[in-house]
Amino acid sequence: MNIFRLAGDMTHLFSVLVLLLKIHTIKSCAGVSLKTQELYALVFAARYLDIFTNYISLYNTVMKLIFLGSSFSIVWYMRYHKIVRRSYDKDQDTFRHYFLILPCLLLALLINEKFTFKEVMWTFSLYLEAVAILPQLVLLQRTRNIDNLTGQYVFLLGAYRALYILNWVYRYFTEPHFVHWITWVSGLVQTLLYADFFYYYFQSWKNNQKLHLPA
């Protein structure tokens, strides 16, 4: 494992911790898209089908369990926790996420490395992860006062994707036969979706102003 991959995983882990911190201690999920969180839960469920059959390392298994557990518990908090769910901006979070799931599934059935159930589900999870942030970005645009934790959560998620790209570049030059077009293209698409957000995030940081995305 190289430094970019480790940094990427840690950034991903921090993003989840920031979100759980907000939900668990402040008992608020204001500005957080349940649609995006449900998509992430689906992404991890589809991708980690091999969790008990394909052992890679203890690190890998533990991280998979953390991402599965955290994504499903965030969804549970936002849907069912009697205090947290009151702060959910239901009327603003209107992105129809079902419209993302079906095209991703069709694309995974058409474009994959191997036509097996696990491989198609794995590919589906990559395509879905690439677009899963969209409901969250739409909600951020509609939110007048984006609080710091929500802004940091999205920033950390974007940073995780950027670090994964550096990891792929590194692996491409250091490992023989390391070519994963599906992973790379969907990962690149995913990272590009954050470009706009990054621009405004750094502007607000530079000018010491509250983060605000123009509609």
Add this chain to the structure above:
Amino acid sequence: ADIITEHDEL
């Protein structure tokens, strides 16, 4: 192992 389908990333 099969290089194409080995998924060692998260």
